Amino acid sequence: MNWKHTKTLFIFVFILVNISLIIIYIDKVNKSHINDSADENAVNFKQEKIEIPDNLPTVKNIKMQLLTARSNDFSSYAKSRSHVTSEDSGQKIKGDINNPIDVSNDQYTDLKSYVKDSVYKGKNYEMSKIDDDHVTFEQTYNNFPIMNNSKAKLEFNINDDGKASSYRQTAMKTIAPSEGANNDKKQVNTARSAIEALYYNRYLKRNDEVTNIRLGYYTVVKEPNVQVLEANWEVKVKHANEFKTYYVEAISDSPKIIEE
Structure with missing residues (x-):
């Protein structure tokens, strides 16, 4: 065995290990300083x-x-459905529910199912607000709500008997960057x-x-x-x-x- 070469190899490996340890240590110190700085600035x-x-x-x-969107025109959609009428030059529709939906249960399961199955692009709406007279849904884009927008809203009227018998809807189309x-x-x-x-x-x-x-x-x-x-x-x-x-x-x- 060539001990001279072996000794040189051991020294080389030892140097590499030490360099690696130094790099790891410096990285930890830097991350620690970043975290400390963030903690100091936090309220x-x-x-x-x-x-x-x-x-x-x-x-x-x-x-x-940033996204750009246009208001949907419901005129053609309303003409093809007897329970729906268009308003505001086609930018809004009013829908009548033939069998009023009970919304007295906490989960509003039946109302959510109705929205999903029977409302124009209902899968793109999520419930956002509940009060005694109305239940409001907001249109979404990539699962994020379009917030506080009268042009992207679905609102159900709740009767005194706790049932939803009609709704008004607006929507945005061609939503894109x-x-x-x-x-x-x-x-x-x-x-x-x-x-x-x-x-x-x-x-x-x-x-x-x-x-x-x-x-x-x-x-x-x-x-x-x-x-x-x-x-x-x-x-x-x-x-x-x-x-x-x-x-x-x-x-x-x-x-x-x-x-x-």
Whole structure:
């Protein structure tokens, strides 16, 4: 055996192992510094006496971009169905339900089935609001709601007997990414960062409570037939005895905030 070559080989392997250990150590230190920096910049909501939900929505690998959409014309659809009539120059329909649907159960199972099976593109709507007189659904795009938009809404009227006997519907069509050189998909900011943006801009103050937060599309340009939809966080806040809704841009480094 050539001990000289063996010795050289051992020294070479030893150097490689040490280099690997140094690289691993430096990587851990850098990650530690990044985490420490993030923790230092984070708002301590508990200390500020601001309540936020325990389980915030995750946005891992979620990317979004500006969309353009047009109002749907229901004129032809209404003419081919006896229980449906068009309104607002065809941009809205009113539908009568022959066998009123009982919505007294907590899960609204029958109403959801009716929407899925009997309403125009009902699979693209999700329930968003329930009160004594109405149950509201919102149109979705890629499973995200088009929020607070009268042009993408399905609303059922609830009678005194707890049954839904009619509905009114609007819809958007040809929803697609807006044209433009700067409209690439971008990673969505976290839900916590949206809440922190409200705090830093003084919309969220001591003793306030964030009651709900969800991700979707909000209309930033409204024309009679065309709208531009932007990824936003919808944040509902309780200020003492007053409730407010805020929309926070979800893919901007300096998010704009709209108060409804």
